Amino acid sequence: MVRCLAARVQNYLRYLAVFAALLMLQASSHAVAETKTALRLTTLEWPPHIFADGSGPVADAVREIFSRKGLAVTIEVHPWHRAVALAAENKAYAGVFPEYYSPRADAEADGHRCLFSRPFGKSPIGLAELSSNPVIWDKIGDLADLRIGTVRGYKNEDMFDLLVATGRIHAVETTSDEQNLRNLLQGKIAAAVIDLQVFEHLIATTQDLKDAAGKLQFNSRLLAIPDFHVCFQNSPQGRRAREAFEEGL
Incomplete structure (x- = not known):
């Protein structure tokens, strides 16, 4: 027993x-x-760079870079203002992309919002204009007194943004590049600031803009060719995520 x-x-x-x-x-x-799945990043719908489902070459590049370090990422698509705010204020998020560099946002320079990664892509930006009324300019100061469409929350070129801030360039803000192009067709603005690839995508795929594509063109002179960065949260988590991202570059 x-x-x-x-x-x-x-x-x-x-x-x-x-x-x-x-x-x-x-x-x-x-x-x-x-x-x-711990690394959560925010972004915006910005085709052809990033689509509504989080696909697209820019998002894929970020995934690939992190995958080289054995890390997966969850990418959430939001309106740009919300994407920036979530990444800056919510500890659940590691960062936001794609951002142009700005010392006012750089926590390691004059700002406090985020920690910029090294660049991982480029964005040629310039002016969409009417084919019948092109904008003639040599330096950005030549754009003074023009009404130029911009997207709310987007950073453009430094001198351009300064002239907008001081009122020398009359910026007409909208919530999207599509609306800027529609305003241009309606004669509400003289030009619209836009990424070249975004311009080409919109006039090729958005029906009303596609129908009017012959009336629109991209100005032959670029405003700038800024780099794409991930803007990591200014926190220990953000620093670790940036370190992994840059090791994967």
Whole structure:
């Protein structure tokens, strides 16, 4: 009887050991999964760079860079203002992209909002204009007194933004590049600041703009060719994420 009870106890202890091992394995698997999905980034819908479902070459580049360090990322698409605010204020997010460099946002320069990564792409920006009424300019100061469409929350070129801030360039803000181009067709503005690839995509795929594509053109002179950066949250988590991203570049 005693031997039988001892055998039962030993079997029970073996069962507990196996069960505990399984629990530890499951916990470990969950921890790995959480690590791989821990990095949450925000962005905007900005085709052809980034589409509404978070696909697109710019988003894919960010995923690829992190994957080289064995990290997965969850990319959430929001209106730009919300994307920036979430990345800056909500500890659940590691950063926001794609951003042009700005010392006013750079926590390691004159700002406090975020930590900029090294560049991972470029964005040629210039002026969309009417084919029948092109904008003639040599330096940005020549654009003074013109009504030029911009997108709310977007950074453009430094001198351009300064002239807008001081009122020398009359910026007409909208919430999207599409609306800027529609305003241009309606004669509400003389030109619109836009990324070249975005301009080409919109007039090729958005029906009303496609129908009027012959009336629009991209000015032959660029405003700038800024780099794309990830703007990581100004926090220990953000610093670790930036370190991993830059090691993967």
